[in-house]
Amino acid sequence: MKELDPILHSQLRLAVMSILMNVEEADFVYLKEKTESTAGNLSVQLDKLSNAGYITVTKGFVGKKTRTTCQVTEQGRKAFEEYVEALKSYLNL
Amino acid sequence: MKELDPILHSQLRLAVMSILMNVEEADFVYLKEKTESTAGNLSVQLDKLSNAGYITVTKGFVGKKTRTTCQVTEQGRKAFEEYVEALKSYLNL
């Protein structure tokens, strides 16, 4: 049986990737709301995705407020698609 | 976003359920080979699935040798199908 990429096989990280696959970019606050996660948990999981090279995290400003935006990388896109393929073999899809 | 049943969202338990969804029953040794897991890990995960009511585990004999066979329950079947539906929303399927 195929291996399921452990970086993606986590509810919150998968949710984040799922969102990022369908948008240009998304910021921390948006991801937090959409996934209904706590800030701390989200922060940790974004780090993991970032360290894996699956997303880029950019810290910028909107006026005086900080804004952290995330984008999926090409590597992340590929990993996500491979994960989907692997999962399909488990789910009979 | 939908919750992913944490009992099923585990590679090994999902693999076991995936196998059991497609056969009448399967024994410990078969599951161990198919999933390429260690006996200890498999034992623990079968317990969890069993305690959740997703499978039944029956200890019997074949001649003088013990044989542990597993079957998915109706509850397990339902949970698996709900899990698949929830996952689909993450994977754009």
Next chain:
DNA sequence: TTATTTGGTTTATATTATAAACTACTTTAT
């Protein structure tokens, strides 16, 4: 009879996920 293999379970450890506590800065109210 004593190894060895088979079929597991239990227990200890490593990894992961999560939440709570904290930091730094901004906005609002007094």
Next chain:
DNA sequence: ATAAAGTAGTTTATAATATAAACCAAATAA
């Protein structure tokens, strides 16, 4: 101007999970 409250996160401590190593009992082979 200053205190109080909010915003946007990070760090750290704890709980939960996964995994492997050690163990056990029965059967078979040497």
